[in-house]
Amino acid sequence: MVKQKEEKSLLLLEGSLRAIPFNIVLSSLLAAILLYHDTPVALVGFWLFSIVLVSLIRWFFCFYVIRKGLLHKSSLLITFVSLTLLMGTVWGASYWLTLPYLSQPNEFIVILVLGGMSAGSIASLSAYLPAYYAYIIPMFLPVIAYNFYIMNPDRAILALMFLLFIIMLIISAILNHRLLNQSLLLSNEKEKLIDKLHLLSITDPLTGAYNRRHFQSILEQELSKKRTNQSLLTLILVDVDNFKEINDKFGHPHGDRVLIETVQQLKKAFRREHDRLFRLGGDEFCIVLNNQSVQEIISLCQELVKIYPSNHMDGSFITLSIGILPIPVDSKANYDRIISSVDNALYKAKQSGKAKIVTFQSIN
Structure with missing residues (x-):
């Protein structure tokens, strides 16, 4: 059980190391689009700086834990989820900070980017579901809350669609998580069987001494x-x-x-x-x-x-x-x-x- 937990933590951190740079790439592209459509430079710059800063902190944290072999630390997952929650919150802020300056088509571009990030993160974060929830919920919460808040039927339908989209993502993450657990379980059983066969091949069956x-x-x-x-x-x-x-x-x-x-x-x-x-x-x-x-x-x-x-x-x-x-x-x-x-x-x-x-x- 302990070994399987450490293997899942390692998969979580390794997946994040590969995925985190995409946060910087996509946020930079989104920032360029926002600036092109006359969103205030200071606002976009502050948001982009926050994305880059949090991404670097997350990346170096993952790298440090793997490098130092700290996968057994009890505080590892708490720290990881906290940083992931912060990352999701900064992404969610891109919607409500820039909304006053966006036309409807540009608003949908922001939502499309958020949807792509939340779907893509299933691969790297579903190894530990609380981390995935911490990433996508603050990302889409402002979108859903705003569209329900303005009491417009079309917006309410849109908010409901976003809510269903999140539910679909969560179900997908859960299925991926279960598949990962089964794969790790089968892998561990395979290793145990190989070890057992190896032991049988080098020991005397009667006395237990080496052969x-x-x-x-x-x-x-x-x-x-x-x-x-x-x-x-x-x-x-x-x-x-x-x-x-x-x-x-x-x-x-x-x-x-x-x-x-x-x-x-x-x-x-x-x-x-x-x-x-x-x-x-x-x-x-x-x-x-x-x-x-x-x-x-x-x-x-x-x-x-x-x-x-x-x-x-x-x-x-x-x-x-x-x-x-x-x-x-x-x-x-x-x-x-x-x-x-x-x-x-x-x-x-x-x-x-x-x-x-x-x-x-x-x-x-």
Whole structure:
């Protein structure tokens, strides 16, 4: 909901950035017409100056909010609507200020310009309906009020037509607003679905750990960053000892529970923000660690091996074998060599009697 609100605010401001210059262009053309028909220069100049000033304030406000990323501010829409109301009021003033100097055809030119501005603003302001209302109501209120006020049947009919025109514009704005909401909703649902599909493509469905394909991608990224940042990278390869016998003896459902519990224990042991856990296949897991000393990692692994057998529902004695591969800052080893080295460390741990930790000493 918050994201959708910010998206609508962004559309509102971006649309206004594009539309505001037209206020200056059309007001300048209207001012030229008014001056041509002998409307006082001071009056037209004051009105045009007001249009330009308010337009610039609105434009820089929209630009500043977008540039500074202030879309979440609660006062944003209040300020925007206030400035839009001021803009509509200045446009409406063009009618009642110049009316004493206008012939009927010129009066209709002013009304035509107001109608064009109010219809054109649907695209930019319907993202937030109060802003649209604030723009068109003060724009046409003087026209309707004046034509009803003079108590002339023809003028009353004209005022009624203007009122119906505003109602039609409001209905159009509401329909456009609903269509925009549906589009944003569908867009957000699409993004959520894409994110969900992406997550499914990189995670193991049983344990929730990242899968092997994602491991290769992340490891290559980390190796690239390590060379750039000169940082320490360490891989830990973990294997559940005698897992095949566990599956054969207790069944696959129990084996699945063992894997899930293993992941939970690994997440508790390696819980820093940037520690990442992968299931490479079967009962084999890998943890990728950044900027952590080898001694600290060994201590964590020793504690994990120590407490792991006591953390199973049926009390069965299950152990872990662990291979550790610190990758030196100046190492130029590629992906295949790294995997081979950490596999070798894990193999030695299992050959040493299981429930062991072996650190690969050197990889260049």
